[in-house]
Amino acid sequence: MSSITLQHLVKKYDDGFPAVNDISIDIEDGEFIILVGPSGCGKSTLLRMIVGLEDITEGDLLIGGERVNEKAPRERNLAMVFQSYALYPHLTVYENIAFPMRLTKGQFTKEQIDEKVRHAATMLELTEHLERKPANLSGGQRQRVAMGRAIVREADAFLFDEPLSNLDAKLRGQMRAEIARLQRELNTTSVYVTHDQTEAMTLGDRVAVLKKGLLQQIASPRELYEQPANLFVAGFIGSPSMNFLPGTVEGNIFSTPLGKIEIPDRAAKAGAGREIVLAGIRPEFFDDASQLGEAQLSKGTTFTAEISHSEWMGNEQYAYVSYETDERVQETLRNLAEEMDADELRTQLVVEVDATSRFRSGDTA
Numbered sequence: 001m002s003s004i005t006l007q008h009l010v011k012k013y014d015d016g017f018p019a020v021n022d023i024s025i026d027i028e029d030g031e032f033i034i035l036v037g038p039s040g041c042g043k044s045t046l047l048r049m050i051v052g053l054e055d056i057t058e059g060d061l062l063i064g065g066e067r068v069n070e071k072a073p074r075e076r077n078l079a080m081v082f083q084s085y086a087l088y089p090h091l092t093v094y095e096n097i098a099f100p101m102r103l104t105k106g107q108f109t110k111e112q113i114d115e116k117v118r119h120a121a122t123m124l125e126l127t128e129h130l131e132r133k134p135a136n137l138s139g140g141q142r143q144r145v146a147m148g149r150a151i152v153r154e155a156d157a158f159l160f161d162e163p164l165s166n167l168d169a170k171l172r173g174q175m176r177a178e179i180a181r182l183q184r185e186l187n188t189t190s191v192y193v194t195h196d197q198t199e200a201m202t203l204g205d206r207v208a209v210l211k212k213g214l215l216q217q218i219a220s221p222r223e224l225y226e227q228p229a230n231l232f233v234a235g236f237i238g239s240p241s242m243n244f245l246p247g248t249v250e251g252n253i254f255s256t257p258l259g260k261i262e263i264p265d266r267a268a269k270a271g272a273g274r275e276i277v278l279a280g281i282r283p284e285f286f287d288d289a290s291q292l293g294e295a296q297l298s299k300g301t302t303f304t305a306e307i308s309h310s311e312w313m314g315n316e317q318y319a320y321v322s323y324e325t326d327e328r329v330q331e332t333l334r335n336l337a338e339e340m341d342a343d344e345l346r347t348q349l350v351v352e353v354d355a356t357s358r359f360r361s362g363d364t365a
């Protein structure tokens with residue numbers, strides 16, 4: 001096991017544009033780090049730089065405190081798990097898992113190899129499939145074989161490049177839990193690239209959010225969710241996304257297209273003197289007023305608005321509420337959308353209410 005330190009890493013491809021732009025992260029021994037961000041943000045490039053598949057243009061990469069910029073991938077003792085599994089089709093599951101140990105030519109005895117392969121197979125529940133070929137396995141089983149190969153190598157760290165993106169939703173969920181369990185059991189330093197919100201929020205000790213090659217924030221999933229460092233992180237983390245409701249602040253009153261909201265001193269201070277202020281409101285911070293008692297209603301602000309569309313999800317319900325704004329606000333929203341790398345910031349709120357709420361499209365609630 002090992003720590004991994006990224007110091008001011010830069011990657012420029014031939015076009016000179018920095019795909020990774022001055023990224024520094026200290027990954028502790030045994031830590032599970034997720035790299036997340038929209039397509040093209042540089043997360044795969046960063047992972048490939050760590051494993052040695054991509055040259056480092058500037059900066060230093062340290063593994064276990066030692067600078068490894070010039071070391072070949074095989075000298076770095078890292079195990080990479082790809083989404084394509086990269087299994088050998090002509091070899092059995094047993095031989096696929098044993099492969100990295102056989103490559104070391106004589107470092108392991110036959111008995112040692114057998115013991116390690118069987119141990120990994122037990123951990124991964126692959127024992128009964130050891131004699132099969134990859135073609136006769138399900139996607140999830142193939143993924144586990146790929147994990148088995150990483151385990152027997154006793155690598156200093158595991159690097160995962162979107163390992164679950166070829167699996168269907170149910171299997172993804174199972175494998176996600178499996179990877180979390182294995183990482184805890186083995187306590188191996190892991191770096192995991194994904195664009196999947198759920199994987200990012202459930203697997204990582206810390207999540208690094210990237211945008212256009214730049215690190216936006218690195219923090220625990222909870223901190224990212226509750227204290228996003230900027231608008232991009234606020235909008236990127238969470239599904240459905242955080243709502244941004246525009247308005248103006250005067251004293252402790254925030255006037256929005258949907259009505260006035262009383263805001264605490266801290267928010268009033270932050271918004272004072274600004275022309276247009278955006279309030280970040282998560283969908284779950286809304287409730288269906290018709291289902292609340294007097295005491296709860298008095299703690300919040302009640303809006304009446306038309307539900308333009310509603311999605312019933314079984315355990316909850318999302319209602320879409322549109323509102324009108326003037327051109328000046330819309331221009332601000334367009335500029336912010338650009339800053340956030342989003343297509344647009346809609347003049348719409350997504351409201352999460354209880355599945356039992358009778359919110360229907362066209363209703364006023």
Ligand code: ATP
Pocket residue numbers: 013014015019037038039040041042043044045046195
């Ligand atoms: P995705 O989720 O789509 O895989 P990503 O966040 O992993 O995206 P990268 O694949 O790291 O992004 O790419 C980052 C940027 O570098 C992109 O703009 C991409 O076009 C560019 N890029 C990646 N590989 C190369 C290459 N071999 N040559 C030139 N540019 C590249």
